Amino acid sequence: xxxxxxxxxxxxxxxxxxxxxxxxxxxxxxxxxxxxxxxxxxxxxxxxxxxxxxxxxxxxxxxxxxxxxxxxxxxxxxxxxxxxxxxxxxxxxxxxxxxxxxxxxxxxxxxxxxxxxxxxxxxxxxxxxxxxxxxxxxxxxxxxxxxxxxxxxxxxxxxxxxxxxxxxxxxxxxxxxxxxxxxxxxxxxxxxxxxxxxxxxxxxxxxxxxxxxxxxxxxxxxxxxxxxxxxxxxxxxxxxxxxxxxxxxxxxxxxxxxxxxxxxxxxxxx
Amino acid sequence: xxxxxxxxxxxxxxxxxxxxxxxxxxxxxxxxxxxxxxxxxxxxxxxxxxxxxxxxxxxxxxxxxxxxxxxxxxxxxxxxxxxxxxxxxxxxxxxxxxxxxxxxxxxxxxxxxxxxxxxxxxxxxxxxxxxxxxxxxxxxxxxxxxxxxxxxxxxxxxxxxxxxxxxxxxxxxxxxxxxxxxxxxxxxxxxxxxxxxxxxxxxxxxxxxxxxxxxxxxxxxxxxxxxxxxxxxxxxxxxxxxxxxxxxxxxxxxxxxxxxxxxxxxxxxxxxxxxxxxxxxxxxxxxxxxxxx
Numbered sequence: 001x002x003x004x005x006x007x008x009x010x011x012x013x014x015x016x017x018x019x020x021x022x023x024x025x026x027x028x029x030x031x032x033x034x035x036x037x038x039x040x041x042x043x044x045x046x047x048x049x050x051x052x053x054x055x056x057x058x059x060x061x062x063x064x065x066x067x068x069x070x071x072x073x074x075x076x077x078x079x080x081x082x083x084x085x086x087x088x089x090x091x092x093x094x095x096x097x098x099x100x101x102x103x104x105x106x107x108x109x110x111x112x113x114x115x116x117x118x119x120x121x122x123x124x125x126x127x128x129x130x131x132x133x134x135x136x137x138x139x140x141x142x143x144x145x146x147x148x149x150x151x152x153x154x155x156x157x158x159x160x161x162x163x164x165x166x167x168x169x170x171x172x173x174x175x176x177x178x179x180x181x182x183x184x185x186x187x188x189x190x191x192x193x194x195x196x197x198x199x200x201x202x203x204x205x206x207x208x209x210x211x212x213x214x215x216x217x218x219x220x221x222x223x224x225x226x227x228x229x230x231x232x233x234x235x236x237x238x239x240x241x242x243x244x245x246x247x248x249x250x251x252x253x254x255x256x257x258x259x260x261x262x263x264x265x266x267x268x269x270x
Numbered sequence: 271x272x273x274x275x276x277x278x279x280x281x282x283x284x285x286x287x288x289x290x291x292x293x294x295x296x297x298x299x300x301x302x303x304x305x306x307x308x309x310x311x312x313x314x315x316x317x318x319x320x321x322x323x324x325x326x327x328x329x330x331x332x333x334x335x336x337x338x339x340x341x342x343x344x345x346x347x348x349x350x351x352x353x354x355x356x357x358x359x360x361x362x363x364x365x366x367x368x369x370x371x372x373x374x375x376x377x378x379x380x381x382x383x384x385x386x387x388x389x390x391x392x393x394x395x396x397x398x399x400x401x402x403x404x405x406x407x408x409x410x411x412x413x414x415x416x417x418x419x420x421x422x423x424x425x426x427x428x429x430x431x432x433x434x435x436x437x438x439x440x441x442x443x444x445x446x447x448x449x450x451x452x453x454x455x456x457x458x459x460x461x462x463x464x465x466x467x468x469x470x471x472x473x474x475x476x477x478x479x480x481x482x483x484x485x486x487x488x489x490x491x492x493x494x495x496x497x498x499x500x501x502x503x504x505x506x507x508x509x510x511x512x513x514x515x516x517x518x519x520x521x522x523x524x525x526x527x528x529x530x531x532x533x534x535x536x537x538x539x540x541x542x543x544x545x546x547x548x549x550x551x552x553x554x555x556x557x558x559x560x561x562x563x
Contacts, residue, residue, distance in 0.1 A: 032279045134389040137351055141383045142403045142451075143375050147279075 026229075033151065033228070034221040040145070040152035041159075047149055054157035058119045058220075059164060065114050066165045067172050073106050074098055074173030078180035094185060095195030098177035103200065103208040107170035109256055112215035115162060116248045120223040123154055124244035127227025128237040136228070146228070154220045162216030163209055170208060203267040211259055215252050222248040301363075303327045303459065303491050304348060309357035311539075317343050318354070318539045327458075328530065330485055330492040332502045334561070335536035341495040342386075344536075345461045348493070349381060350374040362458065379403075382452030382490075386464040388444035390436040390451070396423070397432040400450045407455075422450035426480060442473035449480055460484055462494045466501040474501050479519040482508040487517065499562065506531040506547045525551055535561065 081097040127150060130136050139146050174196055181187040226244035230236045302324035311318045318340045325331050333341045346352045347359055350366045359366045362380060369377055390399050400419045404410050410418070423429045426446040436444060445465055452460060462481060466474035478501050484490050486509055496502050504521075506528055511520040522528055526548040533550045535543040535558060543550060543558055550558065 029279060036279065129392075133387065134385045135391055137346075137349075138383075138385055138389040138391070140351060140371075140374075141349055141378055141381070143378060143406045144402075145371070145375070 029229070030221070030225045033147070033225050034155070034217070036147045037151040037155045037221065037224065040148040041156045045148070047153055050149065050153035051156055054153045055161055057122070058115060058157045059161035062115050062118055062161075062165060063168070065118060066111050066169050069110050069114050070102070070107065070169035070172040071176040073110055073169075074102055074176030075180045077101055077106070077173070078177035078185065082181075082185050091185060092187065092191060093195060094181050094187065095174075095177065095192040096199035098181075099174050099196040099199045100204060102170045102173040102177075103204045104260075105256070107173055108166050108208065108211035108215060109252065111166045111169045112162060112212065112219060112252045113249055115165065115216075116219040116223075116245055116252065120219040120248045121241045121245045123220065123223030124227040124230075124240045125237055127224060128230035128240040129234075131228060131230045132233050132237060151221075151224045151228075154224055155217060158216035158220030159213060160216075162219070163212040166208065166212035203263070206267060207260070207263050210263070211256065214255060214259060218251050218255065219248045222251065300326065302360075303362055304493070305358070305360040306344075306347075307358040307360075309347065309354045309359060311340075311343060311347070311352065311354050316539050318347075321357075321536075321539070321541055323534055323541065323544060325491060325493065325532075327491050328485075328489045330481075330494065330505065330531045332505060332531065332533050333493060333495045333536060334497065334499070334502060334533060335542075336497060336561075338538075339536040340539040341497075341536055342463050345383065345463055345493065345495055348459075348461060349378060349383060379407075379455055380458045381461060382455070382457035382459070383461045384445065384448045384452050384463065384465050386467060387441075388436070388448035390439075390444055390447055392436055394436075395432070396428070396434050396436065396439070396447050399436065399447060400454055402451065403455050418454060419450075422454050423447075425453070425483075426450045427476075440473075442469050442476065445469070445477055446480070449477075453484065456488075458491060460490050460492045462492065462496075464496055464498075465494070466496065466498050471500075474498070475504060477501075478504040479508060481505050482519060483510055483517070486510040502533070503547065506533075 077098045078094055081101075082091055082094050085091050085093055085097070127136075130139075130150075136146050136150075139149060178189065178192045178196075181192045182189055223244045226240045226247065230240040232239070304323075304325040306321050306323050309318055309321045310316070321340070321344065323331070333344060335341045343352065347354060348361055348366065350369055353367050361377075364377060366374075366377070390396075391402070394402070397416075397419050398405075400422055401415050404415045404418065420429055420432065423432060426449050428443060428446055428450070431439065431443065431447070436447070439447065449465075460481075465481070466477050469477065481492060481494060482505060485492050494502065494505055503525075507521045507523075507525070508519050509522060510517045525546075528547050531547060533543065533545060533547055534541060535550070537557060543553060543555065545553075551562070553559070
């Protein structure tokens with residue numbers, strides 16, 4: 001009986017160590033792929049046509065969902081914060097609260113999550129289909145480097161377009177908050193925008209730009225990694241798509257915490 | 271496919287040290303252009319076990335075997351898409367397992383590959399697919415590239431399909447475009463991975479005639495991987511005959527007279543048979559008899 005228990009423990013231990021090994025190898029692959037992709041962005045040859053196509057896909061085609069998300073987030077934020085601030089007679093601070101929340105947190109995070117859902121999954125599906133139909137092998141046989149041709153333009157487009165989309169989302173969100181403040185909360189236009197202007201400090205701008213850069217890299221690199229790592233035919237493509245959204249979203253949310261913590265240490269709020 | 275990812279990143283298994291590279295010099299014309307020596311490869315299970323064979327320039331090797339026997343792996347090893355665990359693979363005097371991804375790119379120019387299902391790029395037109403390698407190479411003027419692409423599409427009988435997207439093509443047409451794409455850089459070696467699988471017999475014959483045409487007219491060394499016996503023997507039997515200044519496919523009935531084509535049969539990663547078409551057909555080996563029946 002004891003030997004059977006020992007065998008069971010041994011077998012579980014072996015499976016666990018195998019799983020740990022797989023996770024470490026996956027992280028190694030992901031890091032190497034991302035570093036090679038980033039290196040390919042800054043070294044020739046460049047695939048400008050691919051880069052433009054990806055910038056269009058990530059940026060222009062995501063604009064409508066990002067604008068809608070930003071607008072409604074800003075409006076809800078104004079309503080919710082007014083309800084809380086009223087208890088302290090601080091309704092005039094609505095603009096300040098909306099602006100800081102949008103620029104520091106909600107703008108970058110929600111934009112990244114929306115783009116992940118729309119584009120990150122698409123990247124995984126497209127590259128996954130190319131893997132299962134041997135198009136990646138064909139690229140290599142025909143003298144192209146798939147990292148340079150497929151990964152680098154996607155990473156570059158993520159790094160360029162997610163910050164731009166975030167700025168748009170922040171602006172639209174603060175504007176949405178102003179609509180609620182003026183028409184619903186009966187605050188004046190000038191007062192709201194002065195409150196927004198007074199709230200913004202350099203720390204907010206650093207946070208508001210750094211986060212979308214990191215999130216853009218995460219969503220595009222995870223999408224590429226999951227796509228290129230697709231196994232098991234068309235069913236595998238579906239799985240890679242789902243995994244890409246889940247992993248990128250969780251990584252974005254967790255990295256948000258660490259970036260915030262780090263930036264608050266470097267630039268304390270006075 | 272995970273192996274594809276690791277090979278792409280250069281993180282795959284390292285090949286065992288190969289014998290020292292011979293000093294560069296003029297190649298002996300009788301020296302094999304492709305040479306496998308005791309090649310082993312395993313992933314979760316053994317894929318190839320001690321595979322050895324030679325292929326002389328201008329000849330054809332037809333690799334037969336059931337699904338999962340390791341046929342396609344041989345082609346991927348020749349192209350350097352995978353690296354062997356143990357053993358030596360020499361292609362045109364180069365030890366493939368030693369080359370890194372950067373060195374493999376120019377090396378692969380001498381090899382054309384027709385993938386199963388074609389592996390055409392969905393986002394490019396037929397013309398762009400065929401031109402891909404020349405455009406990527408960047409050495410040929412645009413007008414010359416277009417002329418060469420049209421010539422290649424004419425060779426496979428699809429010159430009118432230049433502007434079409436791959437999604438608008440039938441299975442057979444996709445394979446023929448893949449053929450043109452592989453041939454466009456005038457490779458020394460052609461590799462065919464199940465080029466007739468899933469095609470009707472008439473379309474399959476068009477493809478096997480094309481393989482014979484490339485072999486006979488351009489003297490290209492070929493490896494055909496297939497499990498379609500009928501098409502394998504078609505390639506072996508067909509030769510191009512010149513009549514009134516034009517070439518037509520003709521068929522040799524007597525297998526014992528065939529030269530320049532060798533069959534190799536794989537069974538679970540092990541070479542079960544190597545020999546001429548006649549030797550294959552007259553083999554008494556029970557596995558081969560069962561495979562041929």
